[in-house]
Amino acid sequence: MKHKLPDAATLPRDRYSGWACVWCGVRFPPHVLAVSAGRAEGRIARIDLSTDVYQCPPGFGCAINELEGDQ
Numbered sequence: 001m002k003h004k005l006p007d008a009a010t011l012p013r014d015r016y017s018g019w020a021c022v023w024c025g026v027r028f029p030p031h032v033l034a035v036s037a038g039r040a041e042g043r044i045a046r047i048d049l050s051t052d053v054y055q056c057p058p059g060f061g062c063a064i065n066e067l068e069g070d071q
Helices: 061-068
Strands: 035-040 051-055
Touching: none
Parallel strands: none
Antiparallel strands: 035 051
16 A cells, blocks of 8 residues: 555554554454554654554455455
């Protein structure tokens, strides 16, 4: 998935903390290894809120069709 990452300051807590997919919001169960989606940049005043965010791995959540080659 190649999209522009959302602003870190606007992310809900679970997506900001890496507990859920940055794109679809599905929470990752303990047995699912999330894939890095990159670094979401963001600030509130002088406070840097940039954080690493994660996406669903192929075959799980919003990336379920990636195993079949549908993108």
